[in-house]
Amino acid sequence: MTAPNDLAGFRARLTDLPGPDDAAIAAARARDAQLTKPSGALGRLEELALWYAGWRGDARPRIARPQVAVFAGNHGVVARGVSAFPAAVTAQMVGNFEASGAAVNQLAACFGARVTVRALDLDRPTADFVEGPAMSEEELVAALVTGWEAVDPEADLFVAGEMGIGNTCSAAAIALALEGGEAADWTGRGTGVDAAGLARKTEAVAQGAARIAGEADPLEVLRQLGGREVAAMAGAILAARQHRIPVILDGFICSAAALVLHRAAPGALDHAVAGHLSAEGGHRRLLDALGKAPLLSLGLRLGEGSGAALAIGVLKGALACHSGMATFEEAGVSGG
Ligand SMILES: O=C(O)c1ccc[n+]([C@@H]2O[C@H](COP(=O)([O-])O)[C@@H](O)[C@H]2O)c1
Numbered sequence: 349m350t351a352p353n354d355l356a357g358f359r360a361r362l363t364d365l366p367g368p369d370d371a372a373i374a375a376a377r378a379r380d381a382q383l384t385k386p387s388g389a390l391g392r393l394e395e396l397a398l399w400y401a402g403w404r405g406d407a408r409p410r411i412a413r414p415q416v417a418v419f420a421g422n423h424g425v426v427a428r429g430v431s432a433f434p435a436a437v438t439a440q441m442v443g444n445f446e447a448s449g450a451a452v453n454q455l456a457a458c459f460g461a462r463v464t465v466r467a468l469d470l471d472r473p474t475a476d477f478v479e480g481p482a483m484s485e486e487e488l489v490a491a492l493v494t495g496w497e498a499v500d501p502e503a504d505l506f507v508a509g510e511m512g513i514g515n516t517c518s519a520a521a522i523a524l525a526l527e528g529g530e531a532a533d534w535t536g537r538g539t540g541v542d543a544a545g546l547a548r549k550t551e552a553v554a555q556g557a558a559r560i561a562g563e564a565d566p567l568e569v570l571r572q573l574g575g576r577e578v579a580a581m582a583g584a585i586l587a588a589r590q591h592r593i594p595v596i597l598d599g600f601i602c603s604a605a606a607l608v609l610h611r612a613a614p615g616a617l618d619h620a621v622a623g624h625l626s627a628e629g630g631h632r633r634l635l636d637a638l639g640k641a642p643l644l645s646l647g648l649r650l651g652e653g654s655g656a657a658l659a660i661g662v663l664k665g666a667l668a669c670h671s672g673m674a675t676f677e678e679a680g681v682s683g684g
């Protein structure tokens with residue numbers, strides 16, 4: 349399935365979303381009822397197994413080929429002093445991902461996931477979104493396409509991760525523009541800005557959202573306020589849907605990318621679960637807006653796909669039980 353080559357093409361994909369396989373869900377539910385445990389005793393693991401079975405069209409699935417895709421972008425708004433780190437760190441960390449030295453590489457390796465890395469025009473930061481649109485339409489489409497094409501159609505689980513100094517500022521502005529409230533509701537400390545940095549960041553978020561007040565089109569909000577890596581994650585999550593590949597969402601920035609899809613098309617994230625609750629202020633509110641409860645809550649605020657990569661283990665655990673357990677009959681255990 350090739351990537352759309354213009355914005356109209358992406359909009360069309362958002363109105364034509366494949367659904368899960370209801371027969372596989374019904375068969376998985378019937379299997380779950382026969383497994384050697386009291387009904388419901390595996391809690392959310394049971395729901396996860398049925399959800400995964402539906403998207404894969406297989407009542408007894410396993411995860412064999414998980415992918416963690418890391419997208420990197422740079423942000424013009426960084427010149428306002430909104431991050432604790434310089435923009436150069438984005439490219440340096442891309443080198444670290446490629447050399448398998450980052451946290452996400454270790455976590456992905458724990459669960460047999462392949463890490464892919466896409467750097468998006470790092471030497472050409474987006475324009476400062478306080479002043480004007482962060483991206484042209486061509487730049488937005490290019491980033492969406494990069495994300496779409498990064499998804500391995502043979503993967504059976506997809507994690508969207510990111511790296512981009514300044515991108516919590518962009519993500520907060522997107523959340524404010526799409527959900528409303530106050531800039532301070534969405535603006536957190538990111539990599540660890542001090543109080544003065546947080547004040548500058550909150551002001552940039554407020555001004556960026558105010559500049560496009562009344563804009564109701566989520567893809568236009570993404571173009572105005574987004575980073576390239578944010579757009580790439582949105583394109584990738586949408587591509588995964590077309591391939592019926594289940595997605596685990598990562599932290600605050602990934603969730604802002606997902607919010608764009610959620611606001612553009614109700615149900616666009618039915619193939620996604622929230623991997624974790626980030627320590628970034630605003631993430632809980634963002635997950636509430638998505639209607640998603642996180643699998644993990646460990647105080648992570650790293651990005652890179654790290655929290656979602658860790659959550660692959662939870663999903664693998666759910667499927668190991670669902671697909672591997674004996675039934676009451678097979679085990680000769682008396683049913684309830
Ligand atoms: O995923 C999150 O929730 C998260 C929260 C805080 C920071 N980050 C990471 O930190 C960088 C953005 O922080 P900042 O302060 O530069 O906006 C970016 O590379 C993200 O991957 C990520």
Ligand SMILES: Cc1cc2nc[nH]c2cc1C
Nearest residue numbers: 433437511539650651652
């Ligand atoms: C070192 C470093 C690693 C990161 N990984 C994701 N965001 C990051 C930001 C910094 C600063």
